Amino acid sequence: MSRHVVVQVNNAGESFGEMALVNRGPRLATVVAKTDVILLKVDKSDFEKISTFTHQIQKRQIRHFMRRYVPLFQQVSDSGIRTVSEHVIMRSFADKAVIVDEEGCLNDVFIIKSGTCNVYRNLILEEESGRKIKHVLVGTLGKGCHFQRPNYRRSQKHQWRSVSGCCRRTS
Secondary structure, three states, X not given: OOOOOOOOOOOOOOOOOHHHHHXXXXXXXXXOOOOOOOOOOOOHHHHHHHHHHHHHHHHHHHHHHHHXXXXXXXXXXXXXXXXXXXXXXXXXXXXXXXXXXXXXXXXXXXXXXXOOEEEEEEEEEEEOOEEEEEXXXXXXXXXXXXXXXXXXXXXXXXXXXXXXXXXXEOO
């Protein structure tokens, strides 16, 4: 019986060990071959060069995207876009994943790089059996659109809005 507990299985094209290099810490797991394996080994200095180069390419792509597709940034100077692009984090979400909830706090602006997002509002229905919440589709956002939450107002619930005005309303 093995003394190891399997926490992850990697397949062709996947990697391991990069977190120890990035965080400059000890390895957090033992890796054991499950079958005969051929590996590509990248040493620390080459990994750092590749990471820097990849980071530069990604930031250049983000700057190009912001300039070309996002109306919010079309009048911003090149140095301004360069500064913003250094702080942008790219995230992926699966189909139907909730990106942000209407009731949650949000201090960020989200810009859609690819795909589409549906915008829903919570509609509270008063019925004999009690209150019911219905999620109503109010629009769809696509590439280059961005959304955020407005500031708190004491007399109003939070409401989603498309800052860029590129939200396509549903009928």
